[in-house]
Amino acid sequence: MNHRVTKDARKDAARIIDEALGFLYPAALRVAAAVGVADHLTDGPRTPSELAKATGTDPRSLHRVLRLLATRGLFEEDGEGRFRLTETGDALRSDAPVSVRSAVLMITDRTFWLPAGEMTRCVEQGASAFEDIFGAPFFDHFERDAETAAIFHDGMASMSDAENQPIADAYSFPPGATVVDVGGGHGGLLLSILGDRPTLQGILYDQPHVLAGHRLNTLDLAGRWTTAEGDFFTSAPPGDIYLLKRILHDWDDAQSRTILRNCREAMRPGGRVLVIDAVIPQDNNPHQGKTLDLMMMASLVGRERTEREFRDLFAEAGLHLSRIIPTGTVLSIVEGEAARDA
Template sequence: MTNDARKTAEAGRRSAARIIDEALGFVYPAALRAAVTAGVADHLTDGPRTPSDLAKATGTDARSLHRVLRLLATRGLFEEDGEGRFHLTETGAALRSDAPVSVRSAVLMITDRTFWLPAGEMTRCVEQGTSAFDQIFGMPFFDYFEGNADTTAIFHDGMAAMSDAENQPIADAYSFPPSATVVDVGGGHGGLLQAALRNTPGLQGILYDQPHVLAGHRLDTPDLAGRWTLAEGDFFTSAPPGDIYLLKRILHDWDDAQSRTILRNCREAMAPGGRVLVIDAVIPQDNAPHQGKTLDLLMMASLVGRERTEQEFEALFTEAGLRLTRVIPTGTVLSIVEGEAAEEM
């Protein structure tokens, strides 16, 4: 065999090994979900423990739990020492339910069957150009939630947990006018609005969502007394009057026509000189890793929406009577896409 032939063969073997590794990648989030469901991180707060001790504390099988933790340790969430005990690392600390910024609920949401099963049917999305969710669950994503209270709770708790690490950096990235009224459209439990209000004394806020979501809001704190109100409604129908409209992780759930409706409702309701702030991943036009590219496929599999590029946001804004003014990075995977009213609707 010539040197060139050997190099070609070796490159082929490296390619094969890499692709097999990639194909096995889905096992890791499955293991992560198992560890989170068992609450392993909470039982390591006071120090390392053996799989046997952890199994007794969590009501799991020691040998199986050890195998799960061994895999998770390869990416630094846990660490196995020379005595066979597992430690919770600094990287894995946010798995604790009592962590200052806990992602436990977010992991349970992302790996829930409502996302997991459609992702496994992505071939169907590619072949048919539609979400796999309807064919698996018999109805669209949000219709399914209406009849499944447990799933709805997992989703809203997960979204709140996912947002907790993002809200303060996003609020810090934008200078809100002190006398403005900010409307958090589909704002869930109000974490972002809370951060914005705390950053800017004098700012007023409206948390706008459906009644069952607003029931879990976090705005009722002494330092924010008198500076916020709740508004029940449907963002496909209308929006409350205000100056600045926050749409965090909203438009990526919906197709372009539905997103235009939401934006138009904000455009019609906002005061002169107002702004719409779409807070979503903005997909870069390169081959670099970006969490938004992964989230985009999650949207494709389970919903009807997508993550968008700056050019796609600009087109969406124009069609909704808005003009994109700037894109502001936040230090998170999300950016603030700011728009103002165009001269003509």
């Protein structure tokens, strides 16, 4: 046996070790978001001691966190030990034009973090680890924990802000249509769609505690929207275009079929269902959807899907997948119309 180890073998081993240590980067990113470091760098570079005083943290520990984040270009340390916020890191500010602070806090919340640490259990048992950890399924846990629910809904709104306008611009909505945003949260996508299309009407459909935080009450949308309380597993309001943005990936195929059928049964003749989710490419290239898919596996019961899986799911719900429209984001618009033989 040849016991000599090649240079490439050592390099590969080192790379895998680096990959295993990668979980510490989002941990550090969470720290920066949680204590609001970026908000205190708007006026220029500051030392770790100055930042620690402003954020109520330990200066040596904060310096170590920022030093790691600087390796990814969110902050930059100068020769005098001061940190400045980079153009990329600016999105961590609470008041940034497109802030992702709430999204980072949601993605790295213990509701996602702890189940991800139990992913081996998911693979062995073929089920989410969430209920074993928290004592209830994902959304049931939110119903009894208002603080965690707020983190989730604020985070989803933050995560969506950068996506909504490109998605709205990617689709030609028929003039005069009623657009129903099913499970639409705070209404960010519906706001983007209605804003530039004065002939459209909108319905934001979700549960009462979610609708309480909606963002549709603006002067330019006056008289063109309503909210509707309900459960998408039971029914959907009448309309022409149904939006399902980041909804189906939360649920298994049987539950997703129920949601799609309810939309199909409620939509008017000639209507469309627009599923806005990641469509997983069947290749070996990086894609955010492949990462999100593991989050779904660990914490929920759903998954990200391929084109074939969407086509089959639509057919089982009485819909025909008519086309898939790229949006310039990680999400695509999967358009469905009523199947002729359904």
